[in-house]
Amino acid sequence: MIAYYLGKLLSYVEYTSYFSLGYFLVILPFTLLAYLVSPKPVRRVVLLLASYAFFFAISGGLLVYLLATTASVCGIGLWLSAIQKRCDNACALAEKSEKKGIKAAYLVKQRWVLALGLVFNIGILVVLKYSAFFIGNINTMFGSGIRLPHFLLPIGISFYTMQAASYLFDVYRKRISADRNILRVALYMSFFPQIMEGPICRYEETAEQLYSAPRLRWDNLLLGGQRILFGVLKKMVIADRLNMFINNVFTNYGNYDGFVIALAAICYTIQLYMDFSGAMDVVCGSGQIFGINMPENFKRPFFSKSISEFWTRWHITLGTWFKDYLFYPLSMSKPLKKLTSKARKKLGNHFGPLCAGAIALFCVWLMNGLWHGAGWNYIFFGMYHFVLILCGNIFEPYVIKLTERLHIKRDATAYKGFRIFKTTLLVCIGELFFRADTLTAGLTMFKKIFTGFTLEKLSSGALFTFGLDKQDYFIVLLTTLVIFIISLLKERGINIRASIAERNIVLRFAVWYLLIMAIVIFGAYGVGYIPVDPIYAAF
Numbered sequence: 026m027i028a029y030y031l032g033k034l035l036s037y038v039e040y041t042s043y044f045s046l047g048y049f050l051v052i053l054p055f056t057l058l059a060y061l062v063s064p065k066p067v068r069r070v071v072l073l074l075a076s077y078a079f080f081f082a083i084s085g086g087l088l089v090y091l092l093a094t095t096a097s098v099c100g101i102g103l104w105l106s107a108i109q110k111r112c113d114n115a116c117a118l119a120e121k122s123e124k125k126g127i128k129a130a131y132l133v134k135q136r137w138v139l140a141l142g143l144v145f146n147i148g149i150l151v152v153l154k155y156s157a158f159f160i161g162n163i164n165t166m167f168g169s170g171i172r173l174p175h176f177l178l179p180i181g182i183s184f185y186t187m188q189a190a191s192y193l194f195d196v197y198r199k200r201i202s203a204d205r206n207i208l209r210v211a212l213y214m215s216f217f218p219q220i221m222e223g224p225i226c227r228y229e230e231t232a233e234q235l236y237s238a239p240r241l242r243w244d245n246l247l248l249g250g251q252r253i254l255f256g257v258l259k260k261m262v263i264a265d266r267l268n269m270f271i272n273n274v275f276t277n278y279g280n281y282d283g284f285v286i287a288l289a290a291i292c293y294t295i296q297l298y299m300d301f302s303g304a305m306d307v308v309c310g311s312g313q314i315f316g317i318n319m320p321e322n323f324k325r326p327f328f329s330k331s332i333s334e335f336w337t338r339w340h341i342t343l344g345t346w347f348k349d350y351l352f353y354p355l356s357m358s359k360p361l362k363k364l365t366s367k368a369r370k371k372l373g374n375h376f377g378p379l380c381a382g383a384i385a386l387f388c389v390w391l392m393n394g395l396w397h398g399a400g401w402n403y404i405f406f407g408m409y410h411f412v413l414i415l416c417g418n419i420f421e422p423y424v425i426k427l428t429e430r431l432h433i434k435r436d437a438t439a440y441k442g443f444r445i446f447k448t449t450l451l452v453c454i455g456e457l458f459f460r461a462d463t464l465t466a467g468l469t470m471f472k473k474i475f476t477g478f479t480l481e482k483l484s485s486g487a488l489f490t491f492g493l494d495k496q497d498y499f500i501v502l503l504t505t506l507v508i509f510i511i512s513l514l515k516e517r518g519i520n521i522r523a524s525i526a527e528r529n530i531v532l533r534f535a536v537w538y539l540l541i542m543a544i545v546i547f548g549a550y551g552v553g554y555i556p557v558d559p560i561y562a563a564f
Contacts, residue, residue: 042221042304042558042559042562043218043221043222043256043304043307043308043311043559044257044260044261044303044304044307044559047082052075052078052079052082052217053311053314055075056071056072056075056217057241057314059071059075060072060238060241060315061241065238066238068238069208069212069235069236069238070208072212072216072217072235072238072315073208073211073212073215075217076212076215076216076217076220077091077215078217079217079220080179080180080181080215080217080220083180083221084177084179084180087177087178087179087180088179090149090153090179090182091179091185091214091215091220093149094146094149094185094186094189094214095189095207095210095211095214095215096207097142097145097146097189098142098146098189098192098193098210098214099204099207099210101138101139101141101142101145101193102142102192102193102196102203102204102210103203103205104138105135105138105139105193105196105197105203106196106202106203108131108134108135108138109131109135109199111131112127112128112131112132115127115131116128135197136197139193139194139197142189142193143190143193146186146189146190146193147186147190149182149186150182150183150186152176153176153177153178153179153182154176154178154182154183154399155395155399156174156176157173157174157175157176157399158399158400159399160173160174161173180220180221180562181220181221181222181223181562183396183564184219184220184221184222184223184225185214185215185220187225187343187346188213188214188225188226188227188228189214190350191225191227191228191346191349191350192210192213192228194350195227195228195229200229201228201229204228204232206236208236209232209233209235209236210232212232212235212236213226213228213231213232213235216231216235216312216317217311218307218308218309218311218312218319219308219312219319221304221559221562222301222304222305222308222559222561222562223305223308223322223340223342223343223561224305224308224319224320224321224322224341224342225342225343225346226319226320226342227320230319230320231317231319231320234316234317234318235317239315239316239317240316241314241315241316242316244526245313245314245315245316246314247526247533248310248313248522248526249310249311249312249313249314250310250314250537251310251522251525251536251537251540252306252307252309252310252313252522253306253307253310253311253314254537254540254541254544255303255306255310255540256302256303256304256305256306256307256310257303257307257544257548258303258504258540258543258544259299259300259302259303259306259508260299260300260303260304260307260559261544261548261549261550262500262501262504262543262544262547262548262549263295263296263299263501263504263505263508264295264296264297264299264300264303264557264560265548265549265550265557266493266497266500266501266549267292267293267295267296267493267501268296268549268557269492269493270289270292270491270492270493271289271292271293271296271460271492272492273491273492274286274288274289274491275289275293275460275461275462275466275470276462278466278469278470278473279469281473281482281491282473282477282478282479282481282482283473283474283475283476283477283478283479284478284479284480284481284482284483285482285488285491286457286470286473286474287474287478288488290453290454290456290457290460290470290474291453293456293457293460294449294452294453294456295501295505296560297456297459297460297560298323298326298327299505299508300557300559300560300561301322301323301340301559301560301561302322302323304559304561304562305321305322305323309321320341320342321341322340322341322342323338323339323340323341324337324338324341325338325512325515325516326338326339327445327449327452327512328445328512328513328516329445329448330441330444330445330448331417331444331448332410332413332414332417332448332451332452333414333417333418334448335448335452336410336414343393343396347389347392347393348389351385351388351389351392352385352386352388352389353385355384355385355388356381356382356384356385361381361384361385362381364380364381364384365377365378365380365381368380368381375422376419379415379418379419382418383415386411386414386415387411389411390407390408390410390411390414391404391407391408391411392407393407393410394406394407394408395407396564397459397564398563398564400463400464401463401464402458402459402461402462402463402464402466402467403459404464405458405464405467406455406458406459409454409455409458410455413451428440454471457470457471458471500547504543504547
């Protein structure tokens, strides 16, 4: 009942995201106040009710999907645990020669139960998110007239479904024990700062922290608040300011030349990073306020020297999920092990293992593309990165030999800079297709970059009439430069927040006021600006 009325209150405060008045004036302060005055057992309930209120404010009755997923995860986990316990008991009473057969029989049962849990939860995601895409393509291919379904998507369904799957996999693998406490499982599944855009947490990372409900600490409040402000700066000053120009160009790309399209692709890459990493700053900062350490989702990706490295720094929790639950199981499966063995004999130690790895990598990037959205442009985005990473794996030894022959030092600053520039350029090309409304639109825009590239819009001043004027470009460039310098220092091992925390109170509060004033003065809000929902919330 409390969650219901808190959700209703949120709906009256123009609630849209972590960056809304609803979040900062209602959900976060009310939760903090209730958490502060409550004893430890009640603090857990406060977090859960706040999480459900947050979800209800955005998705209303679609909360039932989250509740169903939570209940199924808890039940299937306990079912798997019961089968494992029966297997252990049976093996304890059996002869040594019988144990292998007993384990194999119980393993089959576990796999059926695991499959049931995965089909139920991933099936909900597939039906709600992808059924219209699949049916639309069937209609196109076969000329059928199947009616397209239209489902409302609960917020964060792609994120919490992957958390549910990781929990079931880990119980099946005996990495964690099935939890009998449904409150702890529910908190793990629904903690409000992460429910919309992740990060995709593992059970052992956050469940016990949330259930322990630590007391509020002043240093956590300060450090968490600083990080929230930094995230808001990224989102409101840069990402939201760029949106009008980006939306204009990608919607009306036929009216613009190659230079404008290329600039829009670069701006979108910046926008996506500032939007998503800004949201993660708010998420992790909110968690830190309550004493909860969330896994990091970004590690300065634009310092990457290859596409493969980029994806170990961007959306880290998604990448590690695919690696642990799809890539490794596939590459270590019996058919692919046999393929590796045969290919190694015929193709050698370099190319042989790449055959099985390429199959697993293909599956990962097909699923990665589809995870982001139901559209051919997302599938193309996945295949684009699959090809780049595979080519990198194939040619890396030859590139190393070539640099040695040319006496190029791979750790030289100039060579590192070249590799970073090349990687960033490839990323921007990929984001062009990612942002395009359709694959056809993306291909047309990409072609225009090479066939219609002119600087006429820049020289004539028309560039400053497409949604951004000179002042907007200056603000974006200046703020991006500041964030780049901060990232560079962090890349070199300098902890900015820890360094500021050690300074005197004047400097510490000067940083607070500087962040607040920058957001107030330069934030993209008010007349002429349209509030932009967090981009990854749509995935």
